Amino acid sequence: MALLKRQKYKLVDILSKIYPTLEEVVRVIRDVRSKDIDIEGASSKRWNNIVEFIKDKDDFSSTLNAISFDLTQSKPESDKDRKNFEELKTEIYAQTPELLLNHLRDIINTRQCVLFLGPNAFKCIQRDRIVPFSDYLAGKFVAELNRMDIFCEPVAVNELSYLIDRYESREAASLADTKAFAAKWYREATPYIPFYEKLESLNFPVVINTNPEILFGRRANTERFVHLRYDKSNAQAQALPADYSGKTIVYNIYGSFDNEHSVLFTEKEAVAFTKGAYEKNPPILQEVRTQVMQSYGLFVGFDFHDWHLKILFDVLDLRNKPGNYSVYDGEIAEQHLEYYSRQFNMTFYTEDDLLMDL
Template identity: 20%
Template sequence: MNNAAAQSPLSFRSADFDLLSLLVENEKCALFLGPFASGALSPDGRQTSLRIQLAREIAEDLHQKTGQPLPNTDNLGLVCSAYVSQPNTSRTSLEIKVRDFYRRHTEPSPLLLEVARLPFRLIFTVSPDELLQKAFLKEKKRSFREGYYRFSKTQADDFDDTPEGWSYIYQLFGRVLEKPDGSLPLTIADQLEYIDSVQGVGKETRLPTGLRNAMQDCEAFLFLGFDYENWYLRVLFHILKFSDKTKLVFGLPEGASAQMPGATEAFFRHQFKFSFLQDRPLELLQGIRARIESGQTGGQPDAGQATRSLLFLHAAADEALKDKLDRHLVSVKKRHGLASGSIHDFEGGEVAATQTAKIDTAAVIVVLLSADFLADDELAGKLVQRALSRQSPEVLVAAIYARPVDGAANLFKGKAPVFPAETIPLSMMQEDAGLPMVAGMLEKLIAAIP
C-alpha cells in the first residue's frame, strides 16, 4: 500500500496520478461506482442521485396516502420500510414501483459514458439499473460481460469466462428485473440480511470466487459516486480484502460526505489507507483517458520503445480491417513490448527486399486471410512461405479469417493456428465482439513466446 497517497490530494501532476493512470491502462485498477455515478437533476434543478430521487418519490406517494410526512425522505431503506409496513401494500408492489422508476431513466450520465471509454477490467456498481451497460453500447469502445448479486441465493460464477480486453460489470445490490423476484435489498431488514448473505453466513451466497480472486489481482481501487456517511460503502469494506498487491485506494466524496466530518475522513484514511481526491469525478476520468491516449503513462513500452515487432501480412484491400484490429491490440502490444507495422509500409529501398526484411525480423506475424489475399501470388505464395519458415517457439505466425474465402486453410494446415472458424470470418461478426475476441486469442499466443 502506498502510504504517501494518504497524505495529500491527487493532482494531475502527481506521481500517484501517473501510477493510477498506468494501472487503469494495464487493467489493474478496479472501479467501484456509487449511487451518485448515475447522477440526475432533481425537480428543483439540483444534482442528486437516482437513489435519492427514488426515495423521495416513494416518500411523496406515502405522504399522499397517509397524510404523514417521513422524517428522512432521502434514505431509501427507511422509506421502503415505511412503504411495506402500510396496510394493503406488498413487497412485490414496491419492486414494481422501483422497476417503473428506473425504466423512466434511459440516458447514461456523462460520468458513465466516460467510464465506458476507459480500460477498466472490473467494474462494480451499486445501481440496479442498466445505464452503465447502455453507456458501453453507446460508446462502442469496449465489449463487456455482466453479472449481478442474487440476494440470498447461490451465485453465478462466470467472471473467468470474460475474454481478454473486455470489461466485466457486476451489480452488487442486484438488478431491476422485468418480473420482480425479491432480490433487491430495499428495506432496512433487507440491508441487514444482505450483509449476512454477501459474506456467506450459513450458506454459499458470498460474492463469486472468480470475482474475489480478480480483486486480489488488482493493484488499485477507485471509488466514485459514494457518500461515505451511508451504509452501503461500509458494507463493501466488510466484503473487500485488499491484497498485498494494492498500491492505491482512492475515493471522491459525494453527497453529505462532500464536506466530510474529520472523524469519518480519519477513519477511512487510517483503516483502509484511503486517499480522498479533490478533483471532480468526470474531470478525473477525462484526465486519466488523456494521459493514456497521449502515451504518457510511462509504464509499458510504446512503439518508440518496443523491443519486438508485430507484422501484419495482408492485402491492401484489408487495410481498414487491419487498422481496427491493431487498435484492439494497443494494450496487448504495450504489455508485451511490441510495435506493429504492415507489409505495405514502405520508406524507400527495393520493395521485395524490404518486405523480406520485415518478415525476417518480426517476432509476431499476423496474416489476414481474404479472397484478395489469395489472389495476390506474392502474398499468398512467397511471403507466406517465408513467414511459415520462421515459425518457432520464439516467432509466432498466426492467421485470421478476415473475410469470406475458400481454400485458405490449406496454406496453414498443421503449420500455424488459424481463427476464428472459417465459416464465420471476422468481417461477418459484430465488431464489438469479434475484434476483442481475436485480440484475446492473439495475446494468449503472444504470451507463450519466451
C-alpha cells in the first residue's frame, strides 16, 4: 500500500521502541526469519527493513492485528506506546478502504471480531420502502394513537419511547399491553433479509443484538448459532450449552420476542437495565463479556443517539478493546462522533456497501 513516509517513520519508531530485541520481534512475527529481510543490527534498522518488506504485502493488516493483540496482552490500556500504535494503525486503515476490508476480513475469519447490531440494522419492508423496525413500530403506535384520539406531537412521530409514553397515558394502560402490541406487529412485519444473510455468513464468535427480533441465525445453518438474551426478570444469567465452542452466540442484550416481557421499550426500563447490568443483577453472561473485551468490535446500524449505549459500552468495557469500527449509512451527530471516537477508539465509515464486500 501507499504508506506515507511520515507514517512509515512513525511506525518504525514506535515498533523499535516496543520490540527492541530480535526475540521480541519473533514473538509477534513468528516467520520473520524465513522472509527475505535483513534483521541484523540495530532495532530501528531491523524494523525499517521489516516495514519496508511487509507494507505492500497482502498480510500487512494481519501483521498489524497481531501486534495489536500482543499489546493488549502485554501492556496496559494507558501505555503511551500502545496508544500511539493504535492511533497510527487507525489512521492507516482509514485512508485505504482496501486495507480496511482486508483488516476486517482477517479479524472476522480468525474470530477476533464481535458484531454489534444497532437499532437501524434490523429493517422491514413497508409500502415498498425499507425502514428500520423501530420506525415501522413507531408508525403502528402513531396509527393506534390516532385511532384512540390521543394527541402526539407531530415532530416526535419517530420517537418510540415518547409514543409508548403517550400510548400508556390512556386509562387502565399497562406495560404488558404495550409489549403485546409490539409483539403483534413484529409477527406481522415483513423483514428485509439480504443484509442479515450477509452478516450471518460471517464467522463472528458473538453477536450483541440490541434489537428484540428473533430472526438472526434462525433461518438457515441454525446449528452454527446459540441464542441467549439478557432478561432482567431472571436472578441468574442464562447458561451456555456445553457444545457452544466454535459457534456464534447471538445475545439479545435488551431482551427478545422469545419472551416479549424481557424487551426494553421505555426509559424507565432502560434505567432498570442500567442499574441491573452495573450491579450484575442479573449479570451479563461472563463468556460474552470476556469475548467482547478480547475482540475488535464491528458496529452496524448505530446512530449513537441513545444515552444508555454509553452505559452499556462502559459495562462491557469497550475502552480496553483492540479497536472498534462503525458502519452506518445515516447521519451521526458531530458530538457523538467525537465522544465515541475519543472514549471507545471508534472509527466511523458511512458506506453500508462495505459490509457486502466482506
